[in-house]
């Protein structure tokens with residue numbers, strides 16, 4: 001296991017927090033418009049708790065198994081926990097009431113399952129729709145051409161609410177190319193926000209990671225998901 005210290009994690013949280021604040025100033029936006037989510041895949045609970053102690057208020061986990069195993073050890077009082085990784089329909093039942101928002105809904109089948117499981121539990125499933133903004137065949141996320149149709153189908157489901165959009169853009173060489181992709185997401189976000197569809201309450205645009213969150217904030221992101229800049233390089237367990 002990598003060496004780490006409470007001070008180092010606290011430093012990282014403060015550094016990233018400052019960079020987010022700076023990006024907001026640069027963008028002419030208020031700091032409260034952007035939420036910092038700490039991405040904690042592969043990060044053990046003690047390190048996550050160190051980040052929470054240093055002020056982190058939002059956590060994102062990728063894998064259902066890891067999330068369920070780690071959650072009892074996390075100091076989540078007042079902290080929001082989201083699922084940000086790809087979700088299989090057969091795991092919705094396990095995870096739905098364990099998280100605040102599922103950020104990775106990318107198909108009608110998954111949305112239907114969320115609504116059904118939520119109905120059984122007597123709640124409303126809060127989700128973001130993940131858009132495959134780079135049109136990459138290898139990536140998860142809904143092709144952007146299908147977004148309007150999916151949202152009109154979700155409007156018919158009784159126990160789900162779409163709170164926004166999420167994306168993991170492709171790796172692009174130039175700042176201009178990256179900002180173009182983020183601005184396209186922002187346009188889609190605004191467009192849907194203006195439509196007033198049932199079960200859609202657009203308030204979150206989740207985009208920007210360690211390497212590009214400043215650019216994402218400049219283009220309208222309301223939620224950045226940062227892992228490496230907070231916790232260092234991830235060490236995946238050997239299989």
Ligand SMILES: *Cc1c(COP(=O)(O)O)cnc(C)c1O
Nearest residue numbers: 039084209210211225226227228
């Ligand atoms: C891992 C991950 C991140 C964080 O990536 P970093 O580059 O480490 O900041 C953000 N979002 C998703 C969906 C991820 O899987």
